[in-house]
Amino acid sequence: MAPMIAPSLLNTGVEGLLHPFNVAHSRTQLFSGFECAGIKKYGIDLLVDGKYFSRFGRQNGHFQRLTAASKRLDETTGNSVEKPELDELIAAIVYQAEIEGSLSNAFQRISTEDWSKVLSNVGKKHWELALAVFGVFKETSSIFLKPNTGIQKNEEDREVVQILKVYTTMVAVLARHGRLEEAEAILTEVQQLGFGLDLFLYNALLGGYAKQGMAERMLDCMLEMQKFGIQPDHVSYEQLVAAYLNSKTPELKLALEVLDHMHSHELKASQKTYSELIAACWKKSEVENADKCFSAMIAAGHSADSKVLVKLMQLHAQKGNHTRTQQLFQMLKQAGLKANSTCYEQLLLAYCKAGCLDQAFTIFRESKQIAKPSLIVYNILLDACAKAGLHLQAMQLYNEVCGSGLKANAITYTSAITALVRSGRCAKAEELYKRMLRLKISPTAHTYTSMIHAYAMKGWTRSGHEVCVTMRSNCQITAVAYNAMLHLYIRGEWYTEAANILSEMDSEDIEPGVPGYGVLIAACGDSSPEIMPLVRTLETSRWETCRIVYQLMFLPLYESCESLLEGSIADLPKDVMAFLQKMAQTKDAEANLSFYNSLMDGLWRKGLKRRAKSVMVAARSLLPWYKRPKLTKMKLLLDLRGLSLGAAQVAVLDWLSGVAQLHEEKSEQQMVLVTGSDSSDKLVVKARKGIKKAVGATLAELGSPFAEDPQGSGRLVASVYDVVQWQAVYGISSALMLLDNTQPYITQ
Known part of the structure; x- marks a missing residue:
């Protein structure tokens, strides 16, 4: 709970409060507001959120046992000033007990350096109290109030240095709390007093800008520093890095450029800066930049903590870089850091992403000795088994989940179903799907898609159609789902429904994928009249591939339907050849091979052998690997x-x-x-x-x-x-x- 400042003090304003010669408020005025508002009116239970009412007795409106209060302050701030009298003074100020008396007695007993410590510790909890104490410090500081008594210049210079430290501490407190206007006012005051600004004072202010992500303001401030002959140091640039990372839209690229500037000028960055940059790379999934920061961090002599290593493992695991993930895992163990379940999880993920399932299951068995596998771990392995079509391993994992007390979720069921479908166990997949529905576990779009493929494979078009209807009411239809529905309806020769799906894909700007084009082209080998709705949709499709297929499969290319000569590239119209050339240059080998294979199947089935040879010759001409x-x-x-x-x-x-x-x-x-x-x-x-x-x-x-x-x-x-x-x-x-x-x- 923020302390209550006397209204008269708040009304003074920032400029009045900061001015060293403002004595409009006596010390009695300054602290009477605290005592009245804090202790007499509200009681100590409200001041400390009711947590210390029983620990600190109250007598005549004052606390007892200030030593206990100072101990509590050390616990909350994480710092001790190592002077019992300062500990008690700070506790008195923070908890508003004996404030007036404590400060009155402290004026002659604490040094200027001690004031910095008091401000720093008080400011960790309440910047308002710290600012009030700072005002009192200026009223009582000898550099302001004492007349010239012949004090030696070097002694006075030392006093000025200490006072500047107090000012710097106050700026740091305000900056830390985001009170940048007040912090800037203090810098202005220092200039007016003729003390001269220094690097530490500027860095304290830059820290506030950095916390608020005000990189542009920092750059202006750093230019101002240089005008005064003050060169930014490594702390200044590190705070600029932090500013770019803390901005509303983090500027990782600019932050990395600042780090490069530091390296080129031999300015050493701290471990904290490297860690923050690696964390930012982790958020943006920038593996290469994260690795560069990590290498620079090690080269600078810093050691990586477990958080950094785990983030790097996560980045590489997502990419399936199992070798690098394994190296980072070994680094963590060699550094004496504990490899927890998260580390094993990332190593497992890396092997699964890379398709190295033997190594993944080895890590899985090792991780069981560390901790009981989580559902996430099981789902990672299940997903890998699904992609590989390993239905036996997938079902074993599924049974382990059910027998371990873990509650299988949609991912668990979907992965097991997908593994079964890919291995052709469609009846078992249907059984799991129905169990999932009985348990009221909502299927995902991926679940529906897998079941649609299962029904397409078995030729159970009506059952697949029912899944399509359910999916439309429960999920947003993805490109993969559209291709699955296309597969279902074409395999079942429901050509009108297939034509409707293709038209819908056109309107949604979703192009059929490699599997989608495969089933479309293969269907064109059907010469029955029922295919006409699909043929018309191909003819008017927005996708060039569909129109080329229509041209090759359904339009005459020769003067006579009966060809007397075997096919060659010369048979193919220019627009068809141009399309094939573009496809060879822009699509990968899998897409090209799938297209040509499907086209050759359709042409062969339709009896267009000469045309099929023309396409084959074109493929051999355009694709060196054909x-x-x-x-x-x-x-x-x-x-x-x-x-x-x-x-x-x-x-x-x-x-x-x-x-x-x-x-x-x-x-x-x-x-x-x-x-x-x-x-x-x-x-x-x-x-x-x-x-x-x-x-x-x-x-x-x-x-x-x-x-x-x-x-x-x-x-x-x-x-x-x-x-x-x-x-x-x-x-x-x-x-x-x-x-x-x-x-x-x-x-x-």
């Missing part, structure tokens, strides 16, 4: 891994059609089709499901000589000679030609 035949000394190799069914079929037929052009001397070479992973492969690429079966069926139907390689189950092999003879004897060259069907288009 699968193409390889010729070595002993074999001709075509790697189909990573290609979709349609893309693989087109690649195989195109590859076989060129064999007849080989010279006879090449006839001893082997032709090798790679359809799956093999231990002899240097680069193992995951093969798409069904490639070997589909390609094998096509080759068998044509009566080809290809057979499974005895040395590798993921290969089909035949000699060039046998393949050439097969084509010549059976006359199947025309069957290998990639031509469009005669009626591939839906009439408009």
